[in-house]
Amino acid sequence: MGVTKSEIFTVGQNEISSIAKVLGHPARIAILEHLFKIDSCICGDLVDEIGLAQPTISQHLKELKKIGLIKGNIEGTSVCYCIDKENWSAMKTTFSTFLDKDLEDTNTCC
Amino acid sequence: MGVTKSEIFTVGQNEISSIAKVLGHPARIAILEHLFKIDSCICGDLVDEIGLAQPTISQHLKELKKIGLIKGNIEGTSVCYCIDKENWSAMKTTFSTFLDKDLEDTNTCC
DNA sequence: TTATTATATTGCAATATTACGATGAAAGGA
DNA sequence: TCCTTTCATCGTAATATTGCAATATAATAA
Numbered sequence: 001m002g003v004t005k006s007e008i009f010t011v012g013q014n015e016i017s018s019i020a021k022v023l024g025h026p027a028r029i030a031i032l033e034h035l036f037k038i039d040s041c042i043c044g045d046l047v048d049e050i051g052l053a054q055p056t057i058s059q060h061l062k063e064l065k066k067i068g069l070i071k072g073n074i075e076g077t078s079v080c081y082c083i084d085k086e087n088w089s090a091m092k093t094t095f096s097t098f099l100d101k102d103l104e105d106t107n108t109c110c
Numbered sequence: 111m112g113v114t115k116s117e118i119f120t121v122g123q124n125e126i127s128s129i130a131k132v133l134g135h136p137a138r139i140a141i142l143e144h145l146f147k148i149d150s151c152i153c154g155d156l157v158d159e160i161g162l163a164q165p166t167i168s169q170h171l172k173e174l175k176k177i178g179l180i181k182g183n184i185e186g187t188s189v190c191y192c193i194d195k196e197n198w199s200a201m202k203t204t205f206s207t208f209l210d211k212d213l214e215d216t217n218t219c220c
Numbered sequence: 221t222t223a224t225t226a227t228a229t230t231g232c233a234a235t236a237t238t239a240c241g242a243t244g245a246a247a248g249g250a
Numbered sequence: 251t252c253c254t255t256t257c258a259t260c261g262t263a264a265t266a267t268t269g270c271a272a273t274a275t276a277a278t279a280a
Contacts, residue, residue: 001239005239008161017134028127029127036211053269058228059267062228078226088212092209112234137238163241164258165259172258184247187248187255189257
């Protein structure tokens with residue numbers, strides 16, 4: 001089927017998994033790391049930097065943009081992509097809350 | 111093609127994306143949350159709890175086990191699955207390092 | 221206007237993922 | 251032994267993802 005049954009899960013579970021899904025590709029991690037590193041970017045740089053074809057990079061940028069982790073400003077014929085720091089922080093909070101679940105309990109079993 | 115070109119990315123990028131990919135499904139988030147909540151579990155519980163067919167749950171458990179986030183102990187006819195806390199901590203560290211990249215620089219552009 | 225540059229979109233092929241019915245395997249109970 | 255319970259695996263259908271060539275679009279330059 002290939003279709004995730006999102007409707008049977010909570011909003012929170014879908015939110016976390018949606019973020020994780022977007023982060024679940026090395027090209028998108030590489031893009032984000034590069035954007036953090038130079039703190040401003042145009043798409044052409046990324047094509048050279050990462051080594052995938054231009055349409056492929058464009059597609060990955062679209063995914064990152066869709067969940068709001070990056071934003072792009074048109075500057076002449078090129079586009080300046082950068083991290084959306086506000087959304088990045090919000091995402092980090094959401095994700096960290098999930099990651100820190102191991103701190104909440106002290107029981108042990110196996 | 112559907113094939114990720116892992117070889118052009120760094121070990122770190124592949125590591126982070128691999129973890130994220132596994133967390134990129136709400137059923138697996140739900141499983142982890144449930145395991146944290148009751149801190150011990152058998153697979154049957156998860157089938158009732160989550161609402162997917164038993165083979166589907168089993169498949170998701172396999173994915174989680176493959177990257178080491180959970181472990182399973184056979185107990186009679188059932189299996190006791192639980193979080194592998196050591197690996198969970200290691201994963202959290204890896205992931206947090208990536209998430210905290212926004213703290214490393216102060217420049218702004220867009 | 222025409223050409224150039226930079227990025228987005230379309231279309232498609234290859235492969236991966238999700239889900240589940242059917243079946244298998246292993247342990248315990250009757 | 252045979253049955254039941256519990257979970258894993260197999261096989262398969264439907265859909266999603268990845269990647270790229272070709273093409274479209276938009277802005278600027280000549």
